[in-house]
Amino acid sequence: MDSRNLLYEGKAKSVFQGESPNEVIIGFRDDMTAGDGARKETMGQKGYINSIICAKIFETLEDAGVKTQLIELCEPCVMKAKKLDMIPIEVIVRNIATGSIIRKFPFEDKAPFNPPLIQMDFKDDQFHDPMLNDAIAIALGIATKEDLDKLRELALEVNEVMTKMFKDIGIILVDFKIEFGKDSEGNIILGDEISPDSCRLWDAETLDILDKELFRQGKDDEVINAYEEVFNRLLSEEDRV
């Protein structure tokens, strides 16, 4: 990954121009941030683990008919992907009430959402990712009504596939955040990453936390063990790079 080809540096990933104009190379780093980037640490192996988990989830979604940005995981931490014009919306799907939604609204802690709750936040650090509604997103010019409907439809499809995928390995998919972009033909495609950084995952028996929430709670020494647990349950031997 040649730094001269760097297109964008996020909090945990770097995006480089790929060999062809319609391709990018996404580098998964070990950086971990919380509180709008206020706290930043390096977690050894996180980039490795997350890139492999993300590729596995994207492949499973592709098999289920959901188009993703993934072309291939070239090697751990290095993903070749379709170049997308990213939509600055964080689409959050919640199956269980926890996190920011119970700090903002009087939902009971751990109450199930049925149907799942879809929330959209404006991805903008300066404005601290405020919650959107359709009218605001349209007025900002970041999405059309059709785009927003498509995002909701795709988000529910992703939720359905991932809920089953995790249930099969004894994990409850509590909630997650996904991002989408448009390809050169204007198709909306799932991009960015899905990993324990962007999901809440609870062990189905013990309700132990297996995701970034541990870092948010300051339990830094437990983070990688939890991510490894997800990795080990999700990836069969032949999947391992």
Ligand code: C5P
């Ligand atoms: O903090 P909150 O409850 O809104 O988070 C909902 C879900 O979205 C969690 O799974 C969290 O990991 C994810 N999220 C994220 N990136 C953000 C905000 C939330 O991955 N910027």
